[in-house]
Amino acid sequence: MREPTFLVLTALAAQAQHGYGVLRDVAAISDGQVTLRAGTLYAALDRLCAEGWVEVDREEVVESRLRRYYRLTETGAARLTAEVRRRQRHTSAAEQRLQLRGEGGLA
Amino acid sequence: MREPTFLVLTALAAQAQHGYGVLRDVAAISDGQVTLRAGTLYAALDRLCAEGWVEVDREEVVESRLRRYYRLTETGAARLTAEVRRRQRHTSAAEQRLQLRGEGGLA
DNA sequence: CGATATATTCTGTCTATCGGTATATGCTCT
DNA sequence: AGAGCATATACCGATAGACAGAATATATCG
Numbered sequence: 536m537r538e539p540t541f542l543v544l545t546a547l548a549a550q551a552q553h554g555y556g557v558l559r560d561v562a563a564i565s566d567g568q569v570t571l572r573a574g575t576l577y578a579a580l581d582r583l584c585a586e587g588w589v590e591v592d593r594e595e596v597v598e599s600r601l602r603r604y605y606r607l608t609e610t611g612a613a614r615l616t617a618e619v620r621r622r623q624r625h626t627s628a629a630e631q632r633l634q635l636r637g638e639g640g641l642a
Numbered sequence: 643m644r645e646p647t648f649l650v651l652t653a654l655a656a657q658a659q660h661g662y663g664v665l666r667d668v669a670a671i672s673d674g675q676v677t678l679r680a681g682t683l684y685a686a687l688d689r690l691c692a693e694g695w696v697e698v699d700r701e702e703v704v705e706s707r708l709r710r711y712y713r714l715t716e717t718g719a720a721r722l723t724a725e726v727r728r729r730q731r732h733t734s735a736a737e738q739r740l741q742l743r744g745e746g747g748l749a
Numbered sequence: 750c751g752a753t754a755t756a757t758t759c760t761g762t763c764t765a766t767c768g769g770t771a772t773a774t775g776c777t778c779t
Numbered sequence: 780a781g782a783g784c785a786t787a788t789a790c791c792g793a794t795a796g797a798c799a800g801a802a803t804a805t806a807t808c809g
Contacts, residue, residue: 537644537765542732548739555787564735568728575766577789582765599774600787612743619736621675622729625648628671629726632655636719644796662756682797684757689796706805707756754807763798769791776785 536618539571543579544588544607544615551592551606554580580605588614643725646678650686651695651714651722658699658713661687687712695721 539561546552546560554576561571583589588611592604607615646668653659653667661683668678690696695718699711714722 538732539766541736545732545736545739548736549742553787555785558787564732565728566731572767572769573788574768574790578765598786602787607743612740615736616740619733619740621672622733624673625645625652625671626726626729626733629648629652629655629722632652633719633723633726635656636714646797660756662754665756679798679800680757681759681799684759685796705755709756750809752808755805757803759800759802761799763796765794765796767792767794769793771790772788774786776783778783779781 538569539575540579540583541615541618541622542569542571543576543583544611544618547589547605547607548612548615551604553595553602553604555602557605583611587611645676646682647686647690648722648725648729649676649678650683650690651718651725654696654712654714655719655722658711660702660709660711662709664712690718694718 542561542564543557545564546557552560557580558571558573558576561569580589584591584605587608589605590608592606594604595602649668649671650664652671653664659667664687665678665680665683668676687696691698691712694715696712697715699713701711702709
């Protein structure tokens, strides 16, 4: 799973949000480091819906603008949880090895 | 940065290794979940050399087979450290939100 | 003798993301 | 009034990194 997809799922993990809300949320989560392209976001949402990880929650019209809310499915939540664990394992390994490097190698 | 690239840098973080060693190390780091394709590995190594994150350490011939050892540069180590922090931030956010979900949403 | 492990190289294909554009409304600033 | 930005979704071509698999070659194991 790539970073933008991971962040979209993360944005939807706690509660339903519409596309543009996810966009701002991802920027907040990443401290402004990741700014999703519109194409990336909506393509990801469509793809994740097709895969059953995300589903449409509801649609609202606010100030003549459509807002389509998405939510994480149970499958999606399980997949995100697994991905978190996977990433934690990898980052831990990287940290340990970078530490070893500082100490002069594995030796 | 995508997962295979991250794992290649991680494999080289503590000490120099040759391509095939990286291959096995990545499998170990990921508990067998990630098995790099040969094409992915050597293409990544070439690319990372060109970018200055990795460099050739030395070459050996063991049992008539070439072993080209690579090591992480200071630039590469800094980049990997930054990537670790970035990923930790993201996984923390995901964990928190998944927890909130379990508690019934952001409310 | 076939299969597996070691070790690198190459080629074609795929796909998520990038970068940009289009559409449309409402708000703020000058 | 007009420029520009925020909101909100949609579409399109290009790219980069990864996937899948084959080629090459030696050594070892059963």
